[in-house]
Amino acid sequence: MKRIVFFLLPFVVLASFLPSYVSNGENRELADTAKVIMPSDDQLKSQMVITGLITNYHYRKIPLADSLSSVILDTYIESLDYNKLYFLASDIKSFEKYRYSLDEDLKKGNLVPAYHIFNVFKKNFLTRQVFIKELLKTPFDFTADEYYEADREKASWATTEAELDEEWRKMLKSQAISLMLSGKDWEGTAKILNERYDRLNKAIVQYNSEDVFSMYMNAFAESYDPHTSYLSPAASDNFKIDMSRELEGIGATLRTDNDFTRVAEIVPGGPAFKSKQIYKDDRIIAVAQGDNGEFVDVIGWRLDEVVKLIRGPKGTVVRLQILEASAGANAMPKEIRIVRDKVKLEEQSAKKEVIDIQQNGKNYRLGVISVPAFYINFEDAQKGVKDYKSTTNDVRKLINELKAENIQGLVIDLRYNGGGSLLEAIDMTGLFIEQGPVVQVKNSDGSIDVGDDKNTEIAYDGPLAVLTNRFSASASEIFAGAIQDYERGVIIGEQTYGKGTVQNLIDLQRFIPDAKSDLGQVKLTLAKYYRITGGSTQHKGVSPDIAFPSVFSASEYGESSQPSALPYDEIRPTRFTSFDKIDAKVIQNLQKSYSSRMANDPEMKRLIRDIEEAKKADSETLISLQMAKREKQKEEAERRRENMEKLSGGSIDTETGEDTSEPVKKADDPYLKEGLYILADLIELVG
Template sequence: MLKKMGLGAVIYLYISFVNLSFSKAKAYPPGDIHPDKNQSAVCRLVVNMILANNYKKVAINDSLSVLVFDRYLKSLDENHSYLLAVDVAAFDQYKTLLDDDLQSGNLAHVFGMFNVFKMRNEERLKYALTQLDANYDFTKNDIYVPDRRKLPFIKTEADMNLMWNQRVKYDLLELQLSSPDIAKNRETLKKKYQNLLDQSAKTSSQDVFQLFMNAFTASVDPHAAYFNPFNASQFNVGITRALEGIGATLALSNEYVTIKSLTPGGPAYKTKLINPEDRIIAIAQGKDGDFQDVTGWRLDNAIALIRGPKGTIVKLKVLAKGKSASDEPLTVEVVRDKIILEDQSAKQEIRTYKAMGKNVKIGIISIPAFYFDHVAYTAGDRNYKSTTRDVKLLLDTLKQHNVDGIMIDLRGNGGGSLNEAVSLTGLFIKSGPVVQVRDVDQHIQVNQDFDPSIYYNGPLAVLVDRTSASASEIFSGAIQDYGRGLILGSQTYGKGSVQTTVDLNKVALKLAGQNKTNADTGKQDQFGQLNVTIGKFYRINGSSTQHKGVVPDIQLPSFIAPSKYGEDNEPSAMPWDTISKTDYIPVGLLNKVVPVLNSQYQKRSQTIAAYQAYSNEVKAYQDNQGPKTISLNAQAFKHTRDVNAKKALDRDNKLRVAIGLPALKKGEVKAKTDDLDFMKTEGAQILTDYIFLDKALFGINGPSYYPEGKTAN
């Protein structure tokens, strides 16, 4: 990696690192947060490594400075609830200076901005505390605007006070609907606001530096990232998610602790009540513990409450995705556990469908990630785990059950090992190219499957959605290019880049002429780590998976709107492009069958009640952006909540009844069930149609993509 940086870059970094010892710290007012002794050097190190090594090349200039400024300001006060317009106007002087600051390691401006935000944040919380004893009239028709992201920053302190009066009244009203005890509700809010003040007081220079580095790396490349020492350890442990207690990846989104993904088989997943994009608003310990409101908390402090010893209980108050802040939260009890690797592995199931008076068995293999236990492999462990090894065993099981076709479910699979994507593809094709990779020097390498054997040669489908990314797109793209199987679902994420992790401590030691590790020197991690993009993926047909992803042969409705999630929504994402195709021979004749299959699917979707009910669910979810304004009249507030809850229940019950499930009663909790997994159900149905259509086109035994291959039958 360092060799690619060039001698000039190495010398500059070394001088920057050494000069740190002699730099004089800027004087900051008492109570302000200021950079620590290493951060100026780390800033220069990160900038120069991004310049020298990142696949996407950018100039550190005024244009980039504006992008970094906007991202950093958004990270401070995305909801425009703390900073005044005059504060933001004062910050404008830094818009075209941050590029110079990045290269010189000057952090005075960004720390100054943060200290102003910190002051305003604490002012607002202290003001909120003074308003708790006010006599609020819940019969008046006041309104509150919870989402201020598209509104201008508030101009005057009087207007800011008015907005916060409304926020306090709204917070009290929410509690009031659950409990009429106003004194208790005021005490609950007092604890919430005081907790937020306490969190602000605990903010460290590492927090501020991380925010600024995030703004910089994301402005260059959405997949480049800096991790300070704490976050570096979190990132590395987070690969296994073993310490999160409930098996969930969390992020802070607009003051809410938000669930971004669930570990398959983990404690949260097993409750069948928690989903990605749900928001955790309160946490309690044990069955009888008191809830602590964590809205607006630091993410690491909220995680600390969620973590705990295996077997202990944590209770969560959760606002489901699509619900507004005025809706009733769901209380979920989770038994903490260490995440077991087996629960993160590929799984199989068999579903039976009726077609032309016959039973058709479809084997479904769900793959959560392209995993590979490198440590066990290098240690010579013959039982090392990998996606390909696990899928081979599952295929054996499905063959023994004489399934008629197999569907690979890659929904929610964000990628993983490139080698595993290649070897998994090799189970379904003869030897041949699978993916092309272009590196930072524009050299192109073709990754191939060299094994001429075919492990499964029968009818195949791959189910994807907008969260299928990276290695998932390599696999599904290759299957599509070869015509080996149907691609079903929704357009994939579009992440066509590959990253590597750089330990900045090792880099700094090398630059200082010390070929030692932190363990050798006895020093702790001081500089963190950097993820840089080092290559770009291309399909064997020459098309990049970047930005566009993989477009299914037959598209199914999905709750995830492509216009709001995916690589093409990232302003700093690399563009789509093409290179020359490789030499490969398509083996399927899917261009003949896809139009017929799509026609059959469209006919079902227009005539069967379950399809209409599911489409209504999807449309309602995508249309539900939450109310722009909330009435602070108690009667109107409760009426709106009740009406929204009834509409949601009616939609759910129409779908449940249409597929043969009992309707839910008001207040009854809806648990997860595969019967409501429309994409999986319909994907397997389309594969069933494909099998019978193949028999009509190719003969009674179905398609044989390779003459010497054996079908699953």
Template sequence: MRRLLRTTWANTVLLALVLSFVTTTAVFAKNLDVSLTELFPSDRQVKTTLVINKVLERFHYRRFQLTREFAAQTLDNYFEDLDINRLFFLERDVTRFISNAGQLHDQLQQGKVDIAFDIFRIYRMRVDSRIEYALALLDQPFNFSRDETYQFDRSKSAWPVNEQQLNDIWRKRVKNDFLTLRLAGKNDDEILKQLRKRYEGIMRRIHQFTVDDVYQTFVNAYIRTLEPHTAYMSPSTSENFDISMRLSLEGIGAVLGADNEYTVIQRTIPGGPARQSGQVRTGDSIVGVAQGLDGDMEDVVGWRLQDVVDKIRGPKGSVVRLQILPKAEGTASRRLREVTLVRKEIALEDQAAKSSIITIPTDAGAAQRIGVIEIPAFYRDFRAESEGNPDFRSTTRDVRQLVTQLKKQQVSGLVIDLRGNGGGSLTEATSLTGLFIRQGPVVQVKDAFGKIEVESDPDPDIIYDGPLAVIVDRNSASASEIFVGAIQDYGRGLIIGEPTFGKGTVQTLVDLNRYVPGDNTDLGRLRLTMAEFFRISGGSTQLKGVEPDIHFDLGIAGSDQGERSLENALPWSKISTASYTQHHSINNVQHLKARSAQRTAQESGFQMLMSRSRILSEIEAEDTVSLQEQIRRRESDQREQVLKEERHRFLRAQGIEPVDEDAESPDEEALEKQQKVIDKIQTRESAHILTDFIQMQWNTAYEQRTAK
């Protein structure tokens, strides 16, 4: 189990890297137009479905049972995956198939997926019809003074009932697309040319869907009905994955995701070109991609995520230019930012832990020196370890050295920064915890058969037993949550920040061919959820994540963040408590909260973060936008002005003259420096909280000594 979990992490992370950000120099041939007469399932896919059913029934962590209700939900998911914004299908299309869910149930039991292909053929015809209508609309003038709105997020709306309703939705959609580009500074001729290419590109890419593409899309809708982290890779996708694994991980250093028709930056990787540019931020949308310094910018709105990734990937040292729609200004934005990035390999050194010292004044007058260690990922150089190198790099080894150095510099306390740390090696999460506890269990792992194994720190050695705090945010996940949960359960340190992501499940790659020995047919692979992490106190890290002892209330609602936002996510659950002894009991947390709230209410950095969070929350709550040009300009200007004023006020308070990131050639080094200062706002407050905690401990000890 232990080796399997380590392998699971490596496969899961590498799969995410390959599918989500720039990875290889390989260029895969584009499909030609596929005839409708070719879009029928094959015998190989019947066999694949039967094997998938068998694997899910026997090995998936969640009990799988193919019922009629499950088949009906699969159809819902499939329609959603094909047409999430409800721009193509009519209500009668959906009703016809949903009412026939029993037929799909019977087919799936036999491995058949004929209905999935029936639906896709109708979908392709609907796309052709809609694109023809959209192109015709471009020949007509638009009235941008007319008082009307466009609902850009229709994922929860009813399906259009007839052609007339669908025509009106598309009229507003095309009008909105036109207005958005006009607000970005393009002239009408440029806009018409770009939108024609965009709409024709949507139709062209749908026509390039092969039988494997259609099957993979449907099977993933089927599997997602069970649980969101299990996924299928067709033979062609598996082949691309293998090619990617044989090449170095080169790219822009950004994890990408799909949101309706946009490709969205989910997070940037420390040390990567995107993060270092200072111009690419979480939540921004990529709307255009260009190659080299002077290549044409290609509109990628409406593209499949993998197609956008294929455009962004390229050899180390080459240039890619991205056209970014900033999240902070929302759909009303009239500002597109062009960012030039040089692709590079994300080296282990770029991910390595780093340390610094923050000096905090106290009420008593004597300043406290607080050590800070940033850990971007739980890394371990498996290759160097397997080659017998005794000095292989790892998170635990690096942190041990950093702590030793900080102790020599006589720090009074230590802050571990895990913000944005999406996880990594389970071994490292366990051994890192061991640096701060004497010995004992760190995490419990329950597999699909109910067997529970405990990962423990067997080493009684402890590198640091002083005051400790850990900062987390909504992107701290997996191995981060294991470490943080153990530190909290042992009472070893204060947990500060936001509730963590809540991913408490474990995946492994399963080669489906192993279940049909002697058959040379390639069936592809399944990424399978096969275990769950539990804290030593018994509760899972799944769904709920880890709740901080002291929250940074930035005004962002957390109900639809992280794992909590995923459909069919495994629920939170609890098992028996492991045998462990709590090291400390942290008291008077309310006093620390009150002191922190008083500081942050007056601090310009937190005021800036609050303003940004408030605007982002407003944007996320919107699903409609005005189609009046004057109103759109005003909305965009107001948001941009608020964000810019707060940012500039804070930076000037730090003695830094703000850099104009909208300049044609902004100073990237200065922008990165500015972002680092902003990133330290929460770090510094965490150091303040830990200083209060140290002072509180000293006062308690003094009172006890005086009483004696």
């Protein structure tokens, strides 16, 4: 079996990607309407290169045809007006002429339809500002018992300006209630909302050709899968900064989601990760500098402008107002405080602790290793430095230290581990098995590589549990899946994220060396992960042997929530020898003990109740526009938040933002605590 080496396939010659330009006589009427913003020559060339790369080399072999054209149109319109607050039904009808022609336009290098649609949006946007100003001159009636539909997918396109005015009235009223419940009076609320939409107006006016090009190219790229994307020159620079993880800031990757700035990833080891106050998919709505600075509302801001506010020198304080993803449509603003710092490799390191528990009259000494990411110091590894920094080397050392402390069982905690180095996932699996295959990778050409562990050393052969949650992804799923397939340990927690695809970055400059400006990059899906049993980790992720209650549903969080996600499928299993330690009978007995505790443990019963309440709140998309009802909802949400924060374990010093919990106290984390009880049951069953 061979090591997996990812490489870019040889690309066809540049000439086949260059445009057969639209003649001056074509689409003259559309060109006239799109004259406000038009594509540059470099963008026309880039579009052809991007089209060629994606259609020829994406893992998903979908022809650029009418069916894909329809998806691109819907995706592009949604990216411009997800909330259905600018386009009228008549506008959408007028765009129908493009539904089955965008594929041919992309092949010919014709970007005029994309720019035409944007300029209709821009015109509607600018005229909408007059209505907003007029509406905010008078306070709303906060006693009226009415509702606003927050799930805009359920909303229909307004057929008249009057209908659109009513939708805007309800949305602005809802935003006003949120501000007033956070302590603002009407005057302050109206001021914030006016400033918010003034900034939005300014941002749209400043949109340039690159912005429109980026939105349209991403609508095209994401029609293939959610992880394929076009990175504009500015986005490419930010991506490089994020990957280097040396930026002084909070350690979070952000993305634009309609008018909001949403957390795309939390960098393990960074200030945001340590704070345990902000998570993936939370939305940032305001930013303040220092402990006394005023909050700046950032709804509707360009992403690069929000990032500038959040970044800052090491040691300085930034305060954020966020809407927690777990709180659903009725989420109320929550203020958090983070001390900026550099995100360094050593701060992402795996860490250990020893926790003593009692169960059924017996004492158990158990080890826990938390693995926040699968990291490696590539430079030192290539130089042959002994004991270079890596997840596997660190975990091996921690295992030896824990064995010296006479642990009887071990938990590997992969919660919120978003992945990292595939080779590290393979090598770390090797610490718990003798040798053998760990993962299969199917390339876009149909060939299959097998990543296997060749090291016969087993660092730890005792009882093992792996703790996962909905945000354990990618390389985490490879490790957990292999441990499960080998029947080496028991997987406990939540179903994992379900990202089973591999991407590579391609610099567009290499195809157009004479370009007058930087062209950015394409992130392209080229391969797919499969478990050694043949099943993909895509969509399904890894299902735990013992499933804990979860507030995060697959339809809302994870790969399954993405419409264009690649499907689950299977290939032939590869040959391996399982340990036969965790068979169906063992799992059945563990489940029986777990169910008994769930039924009798007051803490777990309270946790389940809070989760069910949170799920119910998340499913309610009609938002009350009556102040009294919203105030009651806020109180209920705050109570749930206090209880749900226990899920992260530990405690936070609100003055310093530091984790002040002692390692042994982390058993107060109910999921880890239950995981330790399950591990104790496993020790009794298998020794």
